[in-house]
Amino acid sequence: MNKWQFDRHRRLRQSANLRAMVRETHLHVDDFIYPIFVIEGENVKQEIPSMPGIYQFSLDRLNEEVEEAVRLGIKSVIVFGIPVEKDEVGSQAYCEHGIVQQAIRQIKQTYPELVVIADTCLCEYTSHGHCGVVENEQVLNDPSLELLVKTAVSQAKAGADIIAPSNMMDGFVVAIRQGLDEAGFTHVPIMSYAVKYASAFYGPFRDAANSAPQFGDRKTYQMDPANRLEAFREAESDVREGADFIMVKPALAYLDIIRDMKNHFHLPIVAYNVSGEYAMVKAAAQNGWVNEKQIVMEMLMGMKRAGADLILTYFAKDVARWLQE
Ligand code: PBG
Numbered sequence: 509m510n511k512w513q514f515d516r517h518r519r520l521r522q523s524a525n526l527r528a529m530v531r532e533t534h535l536h537v538d539d540f541i542y543p544i545f546v547i548e549g550e551n552v553k554q555e556i557p558s559m560p561g562i563y564q565f566s567l568d569r570l571n572e573e574v575e576e577a578v579r580l581g582i583k584s585v586i587v588f589g590i591p592v593e594k595d596e597v598g599s600q601a602y603c604e605h606g607i608v609q610q611a612i613r614q615i616k617q618t619y620p621e622l623v624v625i626a627d628t629c630l631c632e633y634t635s636h637g638h639c640g641v642v643e644n645e646q647v648l649n650d651p652s653l654e655l656l657v658k659t660a661v662s663q664a665k666a667g668a669d670i671i672a673p674s675n676m677m678d679g680f681v682v683a684i685r686q687g688l689d690e691a692g693f694t695h696v697p698i699m700s701y702a703v704k705y706a707s708a709f710y711g712p713f714r715d716a717a718n719s720a721p722q723f724g725d726r727k728t729y730q731m732d733p734a735n736r737l738e739a740f741r742e743a744e745s746d747v748r749e750g751a752d753f754i755m756v757k758p759a760l761a762y763l764d765i766i767r768d769m770k771n772h773f774h775l776p777i778v779a780y781n782v783s784g785e786y787a788m789v790k791a792a793a794q795n796g797w798v799n800e801k802q803i804v805m806e807m808l809m810g811m812k813r814a815g816a817d818l819i820l821t822y823f824a825k826d827v828a829r830w831l832q833e
Contacts, residue, residue, distance in 0.1 A: 540818070541584045542582050543588060547590040548566065548592045550568055553572075559790070570615070582824055584622065585615070585622060585623075587608055587626060588632060589609075595633075597655060598631075598633030601658075609666040626668035627672050630675060636722045638724075639674075639676065640655075645723060653679055657684055660684045672755070676701070697752035699778060700755060702742050703754065703757065706725065707758050733762075743773060754775050756779055759816070760781070770814070776818060778817065778818045779820070781807070781823065783822065804830075
């Protein structure tokens, strides 16, 4: 005992091996879901200016990217489609030969083991950029559900292993669950973007997917960043309606919500490390202001420590590489 009678926490920090032995949280390549943007056209591999290192791929270039992810040991990708033609009702979202349906078919054909997740939303496909049907500048809930069910079923038919609805209409889980079941897809899980905030952190994604709302914002369907209890209400509904995973989005500014969800629900919790979170780190790293690898690992570790079982991140390939070093 020392003369002041304090505790010696530093005992367990003396060496790298000792620190590794008492480490409470670990990142593993199995934790990550890698997002991929697929665009119509030929021979396209176009970098997204606000997301250095992330590209839009045409179908004929898509396998290069998937191949790399698979080679790095990544188990799952989520695909976002960017159609040429957009219309009022987002019909390319549920077209049998839509860009995302083709991409899913192609990926599953070449990499049958890879878990392919489909983002189920309309905003990339609608001319107004909203996630549902619009009438008099209002986003209508129930008519949107009909289209989202069609979208989910078309994605499952194309071979999607998981349906991930991100549109934030009320009832989307129960509607999609019923639609999938009736179409013979009882085995396809729903990864619900249950807790999705109306966030400024989605800016770069909207460049990538060309999906910014043409009028207004998403505040009548996405959540107010100030609210915590509302996250419980949203997640409770989705669990009751049949969700298999609960996603919290964005991640960095919502670590408390991730922890709340982990403590309260018994489904796998997914954190979406969104485009703006990626862009901020990239910009700072390119300026030499932060150490990219260290800062990314620390952020992702924070998400896991907060309770995320899975992390959807544009850094997935980088992390997979770093974990191999
Ligand atoms: C579709 C969707 C969005 C994101 C994922 N799915 C955009 C939005 O809600 O505006 C954002 C992801 C990101 O920022 O990385 N609704």
